[in-house]
Amino acid sequence: MRFSKMLIPTLRQTPADAEAISHILMLRAGYIRQLAAGLYIYLPLSLRVTRRIHKILREEMNAIGAQEIALPALHPAEVWQETGRWYEIGDEMFRLKDRTGRDMCLGMTHEEIMTWLAVREIRSYRDLPQVWYQIQTKLRDEARPKSGLLRTREFLMKDSYSFDADEEGLERNYQLHAEAYHRIFSRCGLKFHMVQSDPGMMGGATSHEFMAPSPAGEDVVVLCDSCGYAANVELALSNPKKIEIMDWEFGEVHTPEKRTVQEVSNFLKLKPEYFIKSLLVISDDGPVLALVRGDQELHEKKLGRIIGKHRPALKEEVKDILGVEAGFIGPMNHDIRLVADSCLQEGVYVSGANKQHYHARGIKPGRDFTAELHDITLAKEGDLCAKCDSPIKIERVIEIGNIFKLGKKYSVPLKAFYLDEKGEEKPIIMGSYGIGPARIASAAIEQNNDRDGIIWPRSIAPFDVEILPLNMTDAKTLETAENLYRDLTAKGLDVLLDDRDERAGVKFKDADLIGIPTQVIIGEKNLREGIVEIKDRKTKEIVKVKVAEVIERMKVEAAQ
RNA sequence: CGGGGCGUAGCGCAGUCCGGCUAGCGCACCUGCUUUGGGAGCAGGGAGUCGGAGGUUCAAAUCCUCUCGCCCCGACCA
16 A cells, blocks of 8 residues: 555644543544544544454454354344333433334444344254354443543444353353453453453343553453452452551540541551541441441442442431531441441551540450441552452553353343253353454554554554655665565565655654554665665664565564 | 533644734645755745624623533443
């Protein structure tokens, strides 16, 4: 492909409303343009990247026996009503009516439609297992699209669905997908982790996410280097670091106007981990006092799994229910439900004295108060692994794929049944598995860039090589460029020839920005000795080779 | 949906507080000459509903009201 014939609108300046590195670089390097919030136009370069990612996806999906099909993006409401999601999902679903007034929606995922198909086409255990996948547009009216292609309202997803006769079959397909996903992300040149995740509204018992480490990510995971424990903080278990058990006698301390743990900690010159934070929340079953150690954060979702839906209490409610202002609550002498983080099982602490301007020191769990013990804190750096007690790491990540065991969640309401060997009717056991190609591309840029631009992993780069003839008025340069272009293309490489009549500096800058892994630089002086340069975008290493040796050299590079 | 920021030429911005001549600057674009290994120089040129609507005023990019859009933080994220 010739640069002059391709729409590659590079930008010298950074567009004002981009913040994430991948977003900035995709705009600057001429890969994408924004149509509206969360809606992007894919220009030729990004389409090439997308196609390469799709090719890898298809190869690996086909390799585990999955069959590609294509479902509509526009769905009738009825199917979604049958599973209840039409009602459960809020504004995130694009809804519309057709000309006859029939309710329709734009597909945000395809469990319903895939199951609809299974209902009709799978009758017997002999038809099972099946794995169907598609690479299809999803539409979600995101509350907050952000970071370029990382969170958009319209995006492609490779989604596959497995249909099995029993849990063992599902387990097999789940494992096959996990392995395929490992191969896919490795082939795409990404650093990633597979972590336990919260199945959330997808339903089902087990799910994992594939996470690419990046500061631009929206998720946070907990990792243990020594035992391999890896989980999304949404559900990650951990133990706060151990603290010394103090031998304080119980007693009240005057702490005028000192309300927060930080204030009291400074005032008493005691580290926050010797405090108990008491937080009042209102659940559907009444008020609950949640207790966490002073250096820990309450994890709303974990608490929610124990006490159900809840909200923080208002200031007045705290006074009404506990009889004291919020800054001076302690765990003692209350007749409401108490839920404490497990680490508070032992130790001696400071907390509010349930008395204005007073705190109490020497509080002993079990003696001074009794609470249900659960892990209700947010895992943080420095905590100890719940499995092996080694220090854990916290990492910010981009979710690039997920796998769910759905079980019967969709097959039962949609009546996707099959007849087993005994002629008994049974629900099909399902799984669903997604990968976002745009997130792969974004994560690849987030993980591979420098001040000059993108550094694509070879496997998903828009081109394998870019040829830079520096002086377009020199006949020898032109001839060499054309020959190399023809020969490299004939060898099956994707080659971009920068045939623009631009100055050398412009070509260098654009080449580095665009990020094609290998550059072949044809300069007039070198050419007089029959030499061109091969530059590695990543290492910036330049090797001078005879023109005739370029092809051989490129084959070696491409194989790496 | 809550909080914050921004909307002026294709891009990046100044001007807005304190209303006043023909709305500026850099880059990009077009023409010509020179230049040619890391975003060239000189000369000339084209390009604007100042996001939109209404209002105040002799006069509005600037003040007031409403509204639309985009970004960031949070909530949400099937």
